[in-house]
Amino acid sequence: MTRAPAARDRRFVARSTPTMKRLLQAPNLAIATLWADQLTGAGIAASVQRAFACGIAGQIPPDQALPEVWVQDDGQHARATALLHDLHHRPHRHWLCRCCGEAVDGPFEQCWNCGALLQAPA
Ligand SMILES: [Zn+2]
Numbered sequence: 001m002t003r004a005p006a007a008r009d010r011r012f013v014a015r016s017t018p019t020m021k022r023l024l025q026a027p028n029l030a031i032a033t034l035w036a037d038q039l040t041g042a043g044i045a046a047s048v049q050r051a052f053a054c055g056i057a058g059q060i061p062p063d064q065a066l067p068e069v070w071v072q073d074d075g076q077h078a079r080a081t082a083l084l085h086d087l088h089h090r091p092h093r094h095w096l097c098r099c100c101g102e103a104v105d106g107p108f109e110q111c112w113n114c115g116a117l118l119q120a121p122a
């Protein structure tokens with residue numbers, strides 16, 4: 001005969017189950033989707049919530065009409081925050097393409113002229 005778990009056991013199960021957590025609000029759906037895709041590509045399950053809330057902007061408070069990026073597992077929240085911070089603060093570089101000699105300026109790792117990748121210094 002099985003017994004129903006004690007209340008203490010149910011609380012333990014509820015806490016150990018990952019829960020979604022809001023990461024940040026995005027200025028628009030394109031940016032929200034880009035950020036969620038970057039997180040997903042790095043192995044962090046993320047989704048865009050309120051994707052179409054802008055359609056009722058004016059009828060709801062403005063801060064609730066913007067899309068949001070959520071992580072599926074709240075245990076990944078700190079890692080996701082750090083990853084997005086790194087993506088938003090890429091180092092500004094000035095380098096010459098080894099293939100075509102074009103000057104590339106900015107946070108880019110690929111030549112805009114020929115598509116060659118920036119090579120790490122040996
Ligand atoms: Zn090039």
